[in-house]
Amino acid sequence: MLDPHRLRVFRAVVSSGGVQAAADNLGLTSSAVSQHLAALARETGLTLFQRQGRGIVPTQAGVELADQSEEAMSQWGRLDSVVADLREGRTGRLTVGYFASAGSAWMPALVKELTAEMSDLTVDLVLTEVTSRNVTPDIDIITDLPDSPPRAGYRRVYLANDPYVAVVARDHELASQRSVALADLRGETWVSNDLVGNPGHKILVQACAAAGFTPRFTVQAQDHYSAIQFAAAGVGVSVMPRLAARSLPPEVTRLRITDPAPVREIAAMVRETGRPNPAAERMLEMLIDLNTHPARRGRPTIA
Missing domain, CATH: 1.10.10.10 (Winged helix-like DNA-binding domain superfamily/Winged helix DNA-binding domain)
Structure with missing residues (x-):
């Protein structure tokens, strides 16, 4: 050994x-x-x-x-x-998987509240959309395609629908509009903000196909933060889930997308262990409450 x-x-x-x-x-x-x-x-x-x-x-x-x-x-x-x-007397551990935009918008406040309630709990957070580690989260916050097969050993709990928006520079000709038809972005230079093959990218490409075109990704940013900066510089437009475009710099604005409106579904995969897991159930309760009553909880949600 x-x-x-x-x-x-x-x-x-x-x-x-x-x-x-x-x-x-x-x-x-x-x-x-x-x-x-x-x-x-x-x-x-x-x-x-x-x-x-x-x-x-x-x-x-x-x-x-x-x-x-x-x-x-x-x-x-x-x-x-x-x-x-x-x-040190901490007997509980909870592993939570998440994707980037949910991590920045939701997880800091939720983890702070959960560990305040359960002082002997340690929370491990894993960015499961990019990790190569062989991890088995107790709760995995995911986006999935509608036809994705069930995950063995987990139950799926719906959390929210997250519609896509177009992020454009403030001086872009579309910036004065509140919404834009997806087909009207056909001739634009597109900035990618997700990895090819990820569910979010597939949802967007399928929506564009339904609108009769294939987006021309000139910039392969592959993350929301970089894509927003490319849009701010006027390099192109970036279409991303609204949760990822929740906090934007003043140089850009976001437009609602219509005809068709791509939407991703966010869910929590909860591991079935055959024994009670109070921390996992409490985290799930907080996630559901966050998306059902965001104003009451005073926390950021999809808006």
């Missing part, structure tokens, strides 16, 4: 580019780092580094071990956190 501490030292050497740099970063002596590397090489039976000039570089096997050990070290770090929680 591999020693996690030796793996940490090994990964530090690979990342920092040398033994001395890793030793400085870790607060160890260079000889201690070298001893850990030698011990790990014996444990694995692999040649992990080779000489290059006056230093060392990882071999192909070393590079592969560093890459493949990332998930294992992440899980080991999670176990360290569990031990720390138990030592």
Whole structure:
């Protein structure tokens, strides 16, 4: 069985580019780092580094071990956190998955309230739309296509519909309008704000196809924040969910889209564990309440 501490030292050497740099970063002596590397090489039976000039570089096997050990070290770090929680008397842990716009608009206030109510709870937040980690959230806030298959081990709870809007520069010829037909954006330069293949991108492209055209994405921003800045600079227009365009700089405005109006559905996937999970149920209750009575709770929702 591999020693996690030796793996940490090994990964530090690979990342920092040398033994001395890793030793400085870790607060160890260079000889201690070298001893850990030698011990790990014996444990694995692999040649992990080779000489290059006056230093060392990882071999192909070393590079592969560093890459493949990332998930294992992440899980080991999670176990360290569990031990720390138990030592400090925190016995509960909730893992919440989210996508970017829901994370910025909803999660800070909800997590603050939940941990105020449950002082012994630790909340892990995972951006599940981009992570490569093998995580199993207790609650996963998602957007899905209507024909998406059920997720094994989870129940799906509807939260809200999130219509798309067009974000344009204040000096754009459409900026004075309150709404725009989707087909009227046909000839515009488009700025993407999502990854190709993601549900949100597919919903938008399908709506454009229903309007009789294919959008011409000249700028591949692939995130809402960058896309908004490109629109502000007058580079093009960006069509995104309204939740992502909730807070805009003064240089841009948003327009309601009609004929057809693309809409994404937001849902919470709640893990079925066969035993009560009060923290997950409370988070779900807060999410539903947020989208049902936003004014009463005084928090941002889709508006």
